[in-house]
Amino acid sequence: MRKATFIIPAIVIVMAIIMSSVFIVDERQRALVLRFGDIRSEIEEPGLNFRIPIIEQIVLYDSRIQSLDTAPIEVTPSDDRRLVVDAFARYRIIDTRQFRLAVGNGGLREADRLLEDILNPQIRAVLGADGVTSNTILSSDRAELMQRITAQARVLAEPLGLDVLDVRLKQTALPLQNLEATFARMRAEREREATDERARGEEAAQRVRAQADRTVVELVSDSAREAEIIRGEADAERNRIFAEAFGQDPDFFEFYRSMTAYERALTGENSSMVLSPDSAFFDFFAQPGGRAPAAVPAPVE
Known part of the structure; x- marks a missing residue:
């Protein structure tokens, strides 16, 4: 009975020691073995591993690709048109030992802070370089600018044990205080263009x-x-x-013209005419079948 009293606790202690000395490194992780805070070894391959309990400490780091969203910053391109940009980066840990020395106990949170301190100056430097205008940043040419930022950030991030895979701009916008002035300028330009179009249209219409x-x-x-x-x-x-x-036939022609004159002069049911007694106008009435002594004037058409 007394032996069982000592054996069972001993077995429990041994099992506890064995369990605390065994650790597993996942295929998505890398591990550092620390002895009293100093780096003893680095484990990159997944599997079952052992450590000295109490004396050695295991620190696991995620070896997968990490994402970082930077805070919005203002940049000033060469055309002095300020822009607010925010970017995101993709990176991963490639040197666990160097990473530990760089971030200490801060882990990925400290790595994000250090990497953002690298990215923001590089973004300002590339987007503010000579020949880089706001139109360049807003056009398809900005892909080449992002490659330049990625290349420079990769070099500066190597001492942190990080590999910067890609840097992209998420959003590019004007500062709030410049929006109203920009919109007013755009409205003025559109109104000027509309006035020019109306003037050209009016000129064409007049022609x-x-x-x-x-x-x-x-x-x-x-x-x-x-x-x-x-x-x-x-x-x-x-x-x-x-x-x-x-x-x-002069006689018939004279008669026809006189009849035409009568028809035009004597219109209506009650016509009155005042003529001299010797007028030749009614010769064909006064002398039926005879000719007038004088020619009758032709009626006015």
């Missing part, structure tokens, strides 16, 4: 109207000239026909 008025005047003038020519030819033809008719 079209002037051309149309000129065409109308020319058409009316040509039509009037042709009408006068046609009327003149018609009058000449009428006079020719009258002359031929008069030459063929």
